Amino acid sequence: MISAVIDRLASVETVSMAKDAGDYVVAERVRKIFNPGGRHEVEAVAPTSFTVKSGEFVSLLGPSGCGKSTLLMMVAGLDRPSEGTVAVAGRPMIAPRAENGIMFQDPTLLPWKSALENVLFPYRAMNKPVAPHIDRAKALLDEVGLAGFHNHKPRQLSGGMRQRVAICRALVFEPDLLLMDEPFSALDAITRDEMNLALMKIWEEHHRTALFVTHSIREAVYLSDRVLVMSQRPGRVIADVKIPFARPRGLEIEESAAFNEICGYLRSKIQHRPV
Amino acid sequence: MIAIDLRATARQILPPLAGLALLFGVWSWLAASGLVRPRILPAPDRVWQTLQRSIGLLLEQAQPTFWAAVAGIVAAALLGIGLGIAVSFSRRLMQAIYPTIVFFQLIPKVALAPVFLIWFGHTIAANVVFSVFIAFFPVLVATIAGMQATPPTYERLGQSLMMPPLRVFLRVKLIFALPQIFNGLRIGVTFAVIGVVLGEFITVQAGLGYIILFSANNFETALLLSAIVVLCGVGIVLFAFFLALEAVVLRLFDSR
Amino acid sequence: MTSPSSSLPRPGGGVGVIADGGGAPVALLEAGESRRVAPPPSRITAPPPPGRGREANAIVDRLRAAILPTAFALALLLAWQALVVIFQYPKVVLPAPSDIWHALVANFGTICQQAVPTTRDTLAGFLLATVLGVGIASLLCFSRLLRDMVYPLVILLQLVPKIAWTPLFIVWAGIGSPARLTIATFIAFFPIFISMMAGLEATDSSLVRLSRSLTATTWRTFWLVRLPASMPYLFSGLKIGVTLAVIGVIVAEFISSSEGLGYLILKSSALLQTDLILAAIVALCLLGVGFYGIVHAGERAIQRWQGE
Numbered sequence: 001m002i003s004a005v006i007d008r009l010a011s012v013e014t015v016s017m018a019k020d021a022g023d024y025v026v027a028e029r030v031r032k033i034f035n036p037g038g039r040h041e042v043e044a045v046a047p048t049s050f051t052v053k054s055g056e057f058v059s060l061l062g063p064s065g066c067g068k069s070t071l072l073m074m075v076a077g078l079d080r081p082s083e084g085t086v087a088v089a090g091r092p093m094i095a096p097r098a099e100n101g102i103m104f105q106d107p108t109l110l111p112w113k114s115a116l117e118n119v120l121f122p123y124r125a126m127n128k129p130v131a132p133h134i135d136r137a138k139a140l141l142d143e144v145g146l147a148g149f150h151n152h153k154p155r156q157l158s159g160g161m162r163q164r165v166a167i168c169r170a171l172v173f174e175p176d177l178l179l180m181d182e183p184f185s186a187l188d189a190i191t192r193d194e195m196n197l198a199l200m201k202i203w204e205e206h207h208r209t210a211l212f213v214t215h216s217i218r219e220a221v222y223l224s225d226r227v228l229v230m231s232q233r234p235g236r237v238i239a240d241v242k243i244p245f246a247r248p249r250g251l252e253i254e255e256s257a258a259f260n261e262i263c264g265y266l267r268s269k270i271q272h273r274p275v
Numbered sequence: 276m277i278a279i280d281l282r283a284t285a286r287q288i289l290p291p292l293a294g295l296a297l298l299f300g301v302w303s304w305l306a307a308s309g310l311v312r313p314r315i316l317p318a319p320d321r322v323w324q325t326l327q328r329s330i331g332l333l334l335e336q337a338q339p340t341f342w343a344a345v346a347g348i349v350a351a352a353l354l355g356i357g358l359g360i361a362v363s364f365s366r367r368l369m370q371a372i373y374p375t376i377v378f379f380q381l382i383p384k385v386a387l388a389p390v391f392l393i394w395f396g397h398t399i400a401a402n403v404v405f406s407v408f409i410a411f412f413p414v415l416v417a418t419i420a421g422m423q424a425t426p427p428t429y430e431r432l433g434q435s436l437m438m439p440p441l442r443v444f445l446r447v448k449l450i451f452a453l454p455q456i457f458n459g460l461r462i463g464v465t466f467a468v469i470g471v472v473l474g475e476f477i478t479v480q481a482g483l484g485y486i487i488l489f490s491a492n493n494f495e496t497a498l499l500l501s502a503i504v505v506l507c508g509v510g511i512v513l514f515a516f517f518l519a520l521e522a523v524v525l526r527l528f529d530s531r
Numbered sequence: 532m533t534s535p536s537s538s539l540p541r542p543g544g545g546v547g548v549i550a551d552g553g554g555a556p557v558a559l560l561e562a563g564e565s566r567r568v569a570p571p572p573s574r575i576t577a578p579p580p581p582g583r584g585r586e587a588n589a590i591v592d593r594l595r596a597a598i599l600p601t602a603f604a605l606a607l608l609l610a611w612q613a614l615v616v617i618f619q620y621p622k623v624v625l626p627a628p629s630d631i632w633h634a635l636v637a638n639f640g641t642i643c644q645q646a647v648p649t650t651r652d653t654l655a656g657f658l659l660a661t662v663l664g665v666g667i668a669s670l671l672c673f674s675r676l677l678r679d680m681v682y683p684l685v686i687l688l689q690l691v692p693k694i695a696w697t698p699l700f701i702v703w704a705g706i707g708s709p710a711r712l713t714i715a716t717f718i719a720f721f722p723i724f725i726s727m728m729a730g731l732e733a734t735d736s737s738l739v740r741l742s743r744s745l746t747a748t749t750w751r752t753f754w755l756v757r758l759p760a761s762m763p764y765l766f767s768g769l770k771i772g773v774t775l776a777v778i779g780v781i782v783a784e785f786i787s788s789s790e791g792l793g794y795l796i797l798k799s800s801a802l803l804q805t806d807l808i809l810a811a812i813v814a815l816c817l818l819g820v821g822f823y824g825i826v827h828a829g830e831r832a833i834q835r836w837q838g839e
Contacts, residue, residue, distance in 0.1 A: 127748075
């Protein structure tokens, strides 16, 4: 039965380049070279292509330093590709766009502002009125279990709580694309499970298109509809694996044989060194 | 590839050079246009001529300033580092003394210059002692800070290895304190120069400070600027010496 | 045995770079600046006691922290008084603390009168230096080219013993109050400008990136992120700046003035009135500590507003 799963995985593994109407994020032969021509020239991302469909949760999985974060930054418009193009919602990304919600490895909260003020920060950054959105921000904080912590400063919150505030901040202005750059990698294993659960719950409720960067295989499998495996540096997408579990997902699926089978398969893919 | 790196270097060096050129351009233009009288701001080339003409006098006058500053920083270093280490051995002593030291850091110590004049007369000794007085505090404070810089785990390691306190001090605490101590010495050396120049302003009849004040009183602005240039030279030589000493000592201890 | 800084988490990891003084710009700082530029700013409290303090009773500890320094200062004054009484030093050479007190009381009117111009010039110079320092540093934040042109030159100028420029300003601005104000501005400008620059540039880069990803304008990012994040740095610069402003005014009063506490000190020294010199210096210390206290209070207010 397990081998049947693998067979199924292998059949969808081919990286399909055919654009179709549902593709929300389209990266085409994207390449990134840092310090081009200089002594410290580094090819971080080798020419690579992938797509993310509207409403899909996709993970970029790869070893440390493989360029997956760089790839995400290019989708966010915070970095320009050296070659190739990234398009979101049909428009090429040459600068950050207001409809992206983003999360970094650290919560990146303003230390001098309360949790609620931090959630409202996107409106301030975009110079929009804040008042109409306060109720929504409060509701989001309550939803992730931070009722009663609205007026706490970041330093009064635990690492997991801070990252929850960051989730709320990324969602508060109803972005159509959620970009997450290893958001839970600095947390301990137990908190991380909690955060995965919280993210899953809130994502299933709001259902945005999401691109999630991680180096944790289990996290990628648990969260995603699809996992894109990246090679070592210079990174490129070497496998595109569909995750077949139904939603809503509980943490208990991590105990299933199929889950572990998929993890093992992905691990074998990661260790594969490109020529 | 080398050409590319040159380009990177050029990007670093060119903007400040352009800024400097702009500064000199505006200065020359101001002087040439007659908007500013030469006695207020002489043209750069006139300052250069004056500097060349009076370099003999200026170097001669630089000597008392230089040696007084050397004496000042050396004495301040010995006193400051010694006392800083001594104080750090007792927590109580430190608690008692530290606020007084901070108080002395806050008050305008230059105001005490005339008192040194009364104690030591119009002599170079007054300058030296005043310079020690001014340069002493930054060295002391930096040494005290440096003596706290050892991470506690290292001290615990020393204890668990049954090292006697003196060994812990010599082999661990002192080494960790070195960067801070040199930090204090760098501040101290600029203070020592300031102390000497200030002393020359109000006491003796020699030194670069005296030349600066003398030329200001006679509106010989070109000579004044020349003297400031030479004084900068004195400051940079002393500063560079301590930078070099720092590099040598820190490398010595890194390699072991 | 934590450093006093560890109790105050700050944005930006750049703090250590400045505190350690390893980098070139720090090497060029002067006037105790490199040590004190490092945020969090030094507090006027005893440094953290080494180890094993944990089991000690907190109240006894706090009492000791207050009593020990006071006792030490009192002992110092008493020793001074005893020294003068026992060895019968002439008042010209070393007046006793009691003599200084008498001089302070007897000349209270004069001292107060002379403190007015000193206070005025110091505060005006300090305020001007703050406006210029914060203004120029903020301006340079918006243009990379301008920053690369100006910042290295300021660092270079920082190397020059600035007190030596005092006579030049007197040539330029005359011997009146404007010259003294200019000197105070000139001397106080550097630490304020340099720490403001350090603060703006040390702002947590991920905060800036976040702001950029939210399509905030450069101005919005400056106003919402960089400016608040640079406050701890700015205040450590202001503390150095205000003490330097006092020094600038005093030196200017030494070399050309007919008013101010510096003038009173130099005049008394010519008349060999050492007790009056020291009385004037006591007044000056009070002024200096007062100015520092004002800046410190401002810092605390900002900290409280920022929720420290």
